[in-house]
Amino acid sequence: MVSPQKTFPVSWEELHRTAKALAWRLIALGPFKGIVAITRGGLVPAAIIARELDVRLIDTVCMSSYSEEDSGGTAGVHRPGDLQLLKGDAGKIWGDGTGWLIIDDLVDTGRTAKYVREMLPKAHFATVYAKPAGRPLVDTFVTEVSQDTWIYFPWDIEPQFIQPIAKQQRS
Ligand SMILES: O=P(O)(O)OC[C@H]1O[C@H](OP(=O)(O)OP(=O)(O)O)[C@H](O)[C@@H]1O
Ligand SMILES: Nc1nc2[nH]cnc2c(=O)[nH]1
Ligand SMILES: [Mg+2]
Numbered sequence: 001m002v003s004p005q006k007t008f009p010v011s012w013e014e015l016h017r018t019a020k021a022l023a024w025r026l027i028a029l030g031p032f033k034g035i036v037a038i039t040r041g042g043l044v045p046a047a048i049i050a051r052e053l054d055v056r057l058i059d060t061v062c063m064s065s066y067s068e069e070d071s072g073g074t075a076g077v078h079r080p081g082d083l084q085l086l087k088g089d090a091g092k093i094w095g096d097g098t099g100w101l102i103i104d105d106l107v108d109t110g111r112t113a114k115y116v117r118e119m120l121p122k123a124h125f126a127t128v129y130a131k132p133a134g135r136p137l138v139d140t141f142v143t144e145v146s147q148d149t150w151i152y153f154p155w156d157i158e159p160q161f162i163q164p165i166a167k168q169q170r171s
Contacts, residue, residue: 008145009152018128019045021142023052026101026126029140033099036123038063038116041105041153045128049103059094061085061102061116083115097123106151107134107141 010018026032026049034057037046043060050058063085094100097120106129107113113125113134127134129151130141145151 005148006146006150007152008149009157010154012154015044015128015154016048018142019048020052022126022128022140023049025140025142026124027053029124030101032101032124033057034059034101036061036094036097036100036102036116036120038102038104038112042103044153044155045105046103049101049126053101055101061119063112063116083111085115094120094123096121100124101126103127105129105153107131107138108147110134110137113137 022045030053032053032055035046035050035053035055036059037043039060039062046058050056063083100120100123102116102120102123102125104112104116104125104127107127108131110133113127114137117123117125117137124139125137126140127138128141129143129145130138131145131147131149133147135141135144
């Protein structure tokens with residue numbers, strides 16, 4: 001597991017713009033029966049993409065792979081915990097996933113993507129961001145960041161005072 005050395009903060013505007021860029025790539029590949037958003041990170045991109053693709057049927061796969069203390073709100077610690085499916089009725093209407101679009105915010109190691117792909121092998125898997133290890137598991141994505149980068153989504157962060165660079169270098 002690569003420990004993130006760099007951070008990549010994403011603003012709401014940037015996320016909206018990049019999710020729309022993903023929608024432009026996906027519109028050519030549809031129409032889709034519906035969207036399966038991987039919670040929680042996939043929910044906001046799924047809403048943006050559903051609006052652009054005029055999809056109103058949105059379901060969820062409720063997953064968790066990193067606990068609060070694993071990521072710890074810092075870029076230095078990155079330990080995936082047990083991958084958990086938090087919902088018992090997965091797969092009821094999706095069949096093998098044919099015609100469905102799976103949306104997540106990112107692929108990192110690809111563990112989540114691999115798990116969900118096994119549930120819905122024929123679905124189209126799309127993310128806004130991808131890191132190299134997870135990239136082969138995604139059908140469509142927009143922006144690649146290096147494996148040692150931790151992406152901060154707008155819902156992870158808030159504006160706060162930061163020391164001037166010169167002062168940071170002194171400490
Ligand atoms: O490729 P992987 O190494 O599996 O990592 C990617 C997954 O990790 C994050 O979700 P997380 O399980 O932390 O939950 P969240 O969506 O609720 O933040 C992210 O939203 C992806 O779903
Ligand atoms: N917010 C966030 N969650 C993740 N889960 C796995 N990798 C990441 C990442 O880079 N950023
Ligand atoms: Mg997630």
